[in-house]
Amino acid sequence: MIVVEKIRKEFGKNQVLKGISFNLKKGEFAVVLGSSGAGKSTLLRCLNGLCQPTSGKIVINDVEMNQKNLNKIRKRVGFIFQNINVVGNLTVMQNVLTGSLAGKSPWNIFFDREEKKKAIQAIEMVGLADKVNTRVDKLSGGQKQRVGIARVLVHNPEIILADEPVSSLDPVTGQGIMELLEHINQDLGTTVLCNLHQIEYAKQFAKRIFGIENGYIQFDKQVSEISDVDLKSIYGHSFNKQDRPKEIDDRNDSYSLQYDVI
Ligand SMILES: Nc1ncnc2c1ncn2[C@@H]1O[C@H](COP(=O)(O)OP(=O)(O)OP(=O)(O)O)[C@@H](O)[C@H]1O
Ligand SMILES: [Mg+2]
Numbered sequence: 001m002i003v004v005e006k007i008r009k010e011f012g013k014n015q016v017l018k019g020i021s022f023n024l025k026k027g028e029f030a031v032v033l034g035s036s037g038a039g040k041s042t043l044l045r046c047l048n049g050l051c052q053p054t055s056g057k058i059v060i061n062d063v064e065m066n067q068k069n070l071n072k073i074r075k076r077v078g079f080i081f082q083n084i085n086v087v088g089n090l091t092v093m094q095n096v097l098t099g100s101l102a103g104k105s106p107w108n109i110f111f112d113r114e115e116k117k118k119a120i121q122a123i124e125m126v127g128l129a130d131k132v133n134t135r136v137d138k139l140s141g142g143q144k145q146r147v148g149i150a151r152v153l154v155h156n157p158e159i160i161l162a163d164e165p166v167s168s169l170d171p172v173t174g175q176g177i178m179e180l181l182e183h184i185n186q187d188l189g190t191t192v193l194c195n196l197h198q199i200e201y202a203k204q205f206a207k208r209i210f211g212i213e214n215g216y217i218q219f220d221k222q223v224s225e226i227s228d229v230d231l232k233s234i235y236g237h238s239f240n241k242q243d244r245p246k247e248i249d250d251r252n253d254s255y256s257l258q259y260d261v262i
Pocket of ligand 1: 042043
């Protein structure tokens with residue numbers, strides 16, 4: 001359903017993607033891992049037409065992506081952002097409705113019964129039924145991300161691209177968001193491709209993991225096949241406690257959570 005063939009992306013002299021190819025079948029749940037700056041967001045943005053590859057081919061459901069069919073393809077491919085992309089001074093319902101009708105003003109539009117019904121269904125699915133008329137700036141980070149997901153769901157997307165959807169959330173809230181994506185994947189059959197920094201979430205939720213480094217896919221494996229060598233190929237150091245330098249343990253960064261899982 002997604003075919004990516006030899007895509008390259010350059011920003012000036014910066015060669016970010018140097019030839020990425022993979023296929024993703026309908027209903028798969030795959031995660032992209034890679035160090036900061038490896039090109040994970042660039043890859044996802046290319047798949048949604050937010051960014052144009054310098055060369056290469058992207059085919060979504062047998063349709064090759066080009067400038068002309070971009071809007072059509074975008075309706076089938078929902079994008080969930082790292083920096084939660086909702087409008088604070090609108091209610092949950094208004095955010096979700098405006099997500100369903102790109103181009104209309106949120107203040108002066110008519111939504112028919114069917115559109116409202118779809119919005120309510122999406123809001124229920126993300127677990128915010130009791131917050132329909134709450135202003136989004138009164139919600140927690142996790143709840144805001146749920147609104148972002150509901151905005152995507154009203155389109156009935158066949159594919160969801162999620163770019164570090166849990167990076168700004170605490171582990172418990174992040175787990176809830178990952179479970180929601182899993183639920184959408186399993187119950188609706190939506191294909192999910194998700195960028196993550198948390199290896200433990202990747203192992204828990206993905207069936208398949210891509211590792212990106214230096215512009216290339218370093219590995220593309222089923223979760224059960226991922227080894228410490230694979231992770232070393234993208235992060236540059238071992239995740240086995242006895243093998244890794246002490247200064248890495250001393251670092252108090254977002255990777256610290258990941259060390260105990262391998
Ligand atoms: N619009 C842009 N213009 C110029 N350079 C860009 C642009 N977007 C990304 N880059 C560059 O592309 C490279 C990859 O960035 P990208 O955001 O895809 O990495 P990432 O793997 O998502 O990193 P992170 O884990 O920090 O989110 C970086 O060197 C970045 O500076
Ligand atoms: Mg990124």
